[in-house]
Amino acid sequence: MKPLLLRLFVISSLIALAVTAHGSSRPRYGGTVRILLHDKVMFLDPLSDEDHPAARDRMAALTFETLTTIDAQGRVQPALASQWHADANKRSWQFRLRLANFHDGAVLTAADVAASLAKSNPAWKYSAPDRQTVAIETPYPVQRMPEILALLRYAIVKRQTDSTGSPLLVGTGSYKLTQWQTGERAQFTANEDYWGGRPFADTIEFQMNASLRDQFMDRQLGPYAATELSVDQLRAIEQSNQTIALSQPSDLLALVFLQPDSGGRSAKKPIDPRVREALTLAMNRAAISNVLLQRKGIPASGLLPQWLTGYEFMFDGAQNLNRARELRADAAAFIVINPITLAYDFSDPMAKLVAERIAVDAREAGIMVQPYAESHINSKTARAYLNADAVLLRVPLQSANPSIALSAYIDDLGLSQENIPAILGSTRPEDLLEPERKMLDGFRVLPVAHIPQALWLNTNVHNWQQQATGEWQLDQLWIEGAR
Amino acid sequence: MFILKTAFKPWFCVSLVLFLVAATFAQQEPQSTSSAATEFVQQILSKGGLPSAVAVTFQNVSSLSPDAQESLQNTMFNAFRNANVRLVKPEQAVVEVQITFSEDWQGYVWIANIQQGSTRQLVIKKLPRQQRVQNARTLTLTIHKIPVWQQETQILDFFQDNQNLILLEPEQISLYTSDSGQWRLRHTLGIPHEFSWPRDLRGRLEIHGNEMNAFLPGVRCNGRISSPSLDCRASDDPWPLDPGLVAFYSPRRNFFSGLLAGQNAGASVPAFFSGVSWQNSDQRMWIFTGTDGRVRLFQNTLASPAAMFNGWGSTLASVHSGCGSGWQLLTSSPADTTRPDSVQAIEVNGHDAAPVSSPVDMSGSVEALWTAGNYDQVVNGVLHSQSGKYEAFTLAVICNQ
Secondary structure (H helix, E strand, O other): OHHHHHHHHHHHHHHHHHHHOOOOOOOOOOOEEEEEOOOOOOOOOOOOOOOOHHHHHHHHHHHOEOOEEEOOOOOEEEOOEEEEEEOOOOOEEEEEEOOOEOOOOOEOOHHHHHHHHHHHOOOOEEEEEEOOEEEEEOOOOOOOHHHHOOOHHHOEOEEEEOOOOOEEEEOOOOEEEEEEEOOOEEEEEEOOOOOOOOOOOOEEEEEOOOOHHHHHHOOOOOOOOEEEEOHHHHHHHHHOOOEEEEEEEEEEEEEEEOOOOOOOOOOOOOOOHHHHHHHHHHOOHHHHHHHHOOOOOEEOOOOOOHHHHOOHHHOOOOOOHHHHHHHHHHHHOOOOOOOEEEEEEOOOHHHHHHHHHHHHHHHHOOOOEEEEEEOOOOOHHHHOOOOOOEEEEEEOOOOOOHHHHHHHHHHHOOOOHHHHHHHHOOOOHHHHHHHHHHHHHOOOEEEEEEEEEEEEEOOOEEOOEEOOOOOEEOOOOEEOOOO | OOOOOEEOOOOOOOOHHHHHHHOOOEEOOOOOHHHHHHHHHHHHHHHOOOOOEEEEEEEEOOOOOHHHHHHHHHHHHHHHHHOOOEEOOHHHOOEEEEEEEEEOOOEEEEEEEEEEOOEEEEEEEEEEOOOOOOOOOOOOEEEEEEEEEEEOOOOOEEEEOOOEEEEEOOOEEEEEEEEOOEEEEEEEEEOOOOOOOOOOOOOEEEEEOOEEEEEEOOEEEEEEOOOOEEEEEEOOOOEEEEOOEEEEEOOOOOOEEEEEEHHHOOOEOOOEEEEEEEEEOOEEEEEEEEOOOOEEEEEOOOOOOOEEEOOOOOOEEEEEOOOOOOEEEEEEOOOOOOOOOEEEEEEEEOOEEEEOOOOEEOOEEEEEEEEOOOOOOEEEEEEEEOOOOEEEEEEEEEEOO
8 A cells, every 4th residue: 555655645746746836937928729639529518418528628618717716736716706705604605706708798797607607506596686796505504615616517608599599608718719610629719808817828729539649650749739648648658758747646437337217228227236346346456557557547446536635545445356256146146147238438448448457357256247338428418328237437536625526526427416415514524534435335336546637748838737636727828939 | 815924024234144144934834743643632532532541553654754653653642641541452442543644635634543342433634744945055156045925915026124025916015014023014005907917917116215116017106105105007117127227018918028218218129028237347238038038148238139048037137246256147947847946046257157056946936036126135036836825035145155
C-alpha cells in the first residue's frame, strides 16, 4: 500500500505543480488556438445527454458560465454571482449577481438565472426577489451550495429557438460560439465585452473525433495547441520529449451492473449479489493499473480517489480469488450462473483491454464474463436500452469537493438517490465515508481504477490550466507568436 | 472584505542590512502539529466515551517521513497520557484505536478507527501541509524577499514607509497605518471606472509626500493620504515606470504601446510589458521587455536597440545596489508551466547581460516589479502565490563581498 501511495503522492505533486504553477511572461493577445478532441460532441447544451459529456463540457465551459467557480486550490470563487449567503440551516440561499451581458446583448437578470437553474435541478425552488438576486430553497440542508453551483450542469443558459424553430443557446462566457458543425468542428471567438475582460486569444477552434495516432504519424501536430491523449499513448510521447499535462488520477473506471428494470431495457434477471462480490474480489486491479494503464492509473477500491479524500485505502480492493471462488460456489448452489455480458466503449481501446482483463480474472474464479463493444454506453438514455448485464464506464470526477463529487457519481452511475441528502448535508469527512460505503455495499458498482486525463501541449501555449479533476480552464489561455 | 494574514513593517531609515535583520514576518501560523494532535486525541476520547484504558496502533500511508511519524506518535501518546488515559495492550483495552496518517491533495489526513466492542466509529482530521521556504546566495548579489502583506484579493502595486502602507487594488486604494507594529486599515477609497478592466490588470501607484497618483488602464486617480481623498477620471495619461521613464499604456490591453513621454517625449519603441532606465557612468540605458518576447537594450539613444536578448521574463525593475557596476535588473523568469516563478538579478555590461545572482524561487507568479519610489536599492513586487493569495513583497539586494 505504502509504495503505491508514495507513488501517487509523487505523481500528484508533479501534477499540482503543473496545475498551479505560473510563468511570469505576461499574456499576449491574439491568435487562434486549435485543439484536437478525441470524441464527437453532438450538442453543446450542458444538460444534454451526451455520449461524451466530458468533451462537451470542455467546449461548453467557454461560452456558458456558472454562478460560482472552483479555483486550482479547490476553493469556491465568485463567477456570475458576486456574493452569496444562506440561512442558518442551509436550506435557503441567496446569490447576488454581478452585472453581465448575454452574448445577444441582453442583460443577465435573476429571472434568467432562476429559469436556467430550474432546468438544471427541478427538485429545488428558485425565485428572483429582485433583478440581481436569486433565491434557492431546498428540501434538505445543502452545506456546499456554492460548490454545487460551480458544476457545469448548473451553467446559466438562455434557451431560445431561432427563426427556423431550432434550439438556440445563449451564454455569458468569455468566448462566443461562432461556428458549429455537429460532431466535427466548433469555433469560439473572444467576447470583447466580457465582464471579466476580453480573453487573450482571438479564437479557439476544436476539431472533434480526431485520431491522434494518425496526427503523430503524419507529424501534423504543429498547427495545434493541444490534443487529448489516451494513457496508452503517453509512453511514446514522453520518450519523444514532448510537453504533456496530466491531471490527478481523477476519472473513475468502474464496472457498473445495470438495473434490470430501468428504462426500456428488456427484463433480465439481476446478477446475484454473491456473484457480483465474487467478481470484485477476482479483479486484479494492481495488474490493470500497472500493466494496462502503464502505471498512470491507480487501483480503485472506492469511488472517490485517495488523493481527494485521504481515506480510499479504507475500502478493500485487493484480489482474493479463494473468497471469490467460495462466493461463486455458494451462489451456484442456489442459482444458475449465466455468463455476464459486459459492454465497453467501442471508441476506447483501453476499455477493451481492461474489459478483457476483467474477463480473464473472472474466469479464475469460475465466472464467465463476455466483453463486447458498444457505441453508446455513456449516454444514460442509450444505456437504459442496452442488453448487457454490466458496462465498463469511465466517469469524470465532477468536482474537487468530495461531497459534490460523490453526489454527482450517484447521478452519473444511476445509483439510488437516497444518500443525496446525507452527502450534501455532510460537514465532516466522516459523514461522507459511510454514504460511500453504502453505495459500494451492494456491489452494483465495482471500482476498477482511477485514471488521469492527459494532454499534449504545444510549446507555444501558455496558461493552459488543467484542474485536479482534469477540467480545463481556458479563459486565461494565450499563445506565443500572436500579434 | 480583506483578510489580514500577515503584516510586516520594515524600517527603511536604518541601513539595509539592519533593515533586513530587523525585518520580521509576523505570520499567523496555522494550527501547530502538537495542538492539532492534542485536539485529535480529545476528539477520539470523546467519541470513545472517555475510556480509562486504550490500545493505540498506528499506520502511515502518507508521505510523512519515519522520523516525523515517530515524533507525531509520541505527541499523540503524550496527549492520551495527559488526558489520564492508560495506554495498554489490545487485550486489556476498553477501546482500540487505529490511527492512520494519510493525505489528500491539499494536506495530511489523520484517521482514527475507534473500536469499542462491536461498535466502530471514525474521527477524521485534516491539516494543511507546511509550505517550504527558499532563499538563494551566490555570485555578486544575494536577493532577499521580504513579505510585506498578504490578502485574498488582487494587489496591483503598493507603497510603504514607516507610517503608511498603501495598496492599489482593482476597485479601491486601501490605506493602512502602523499601530504597534501591525498595519491597521484606516481608509478605503473607491476607484470608479466606466468599462470592465482588461485581463491581466496592471496598475501603478506613485506617492509624493502627501500626494498620491494611481494609474490604471484608461483611468487616472489623484488623491491625498492624510485627510484621505481620491479623484478618478478617464485618462490616457502616461504612466511613470522608472525614474526618468514615462510611457503610454494601452487602455484595453496589458502592455505599454511603446510611445514614450516625459523627457523622452516623441520617442517610440516596440510595444512592451515592462521598461527601466538608468544612468551608468556616462551612458543612459533603457531596457524594454517587448510583447514579442524580445528584450531590447538601448544605449544613449532610443533610435535603435544596441542589443536584443531572448529568454527573459516580461517583468523587470532596476535596482541601485552599489555592487558590481552599481546597477542591476531584477527580472522574472520566462514563462514555463512546469515551474514556479523566480526572480534573478542581471547586470548589463556593454552589449552583454549576465546573471549575477541565483534565481530566487517565488512560489507563485510575479505580477509586478517596480523600483520602490522612495528607495532605489529595493524593488517592490506583487506575487500571486501558489496558495491563491496575493502578496506584496520587497526585494532587497545585498553585495556578497
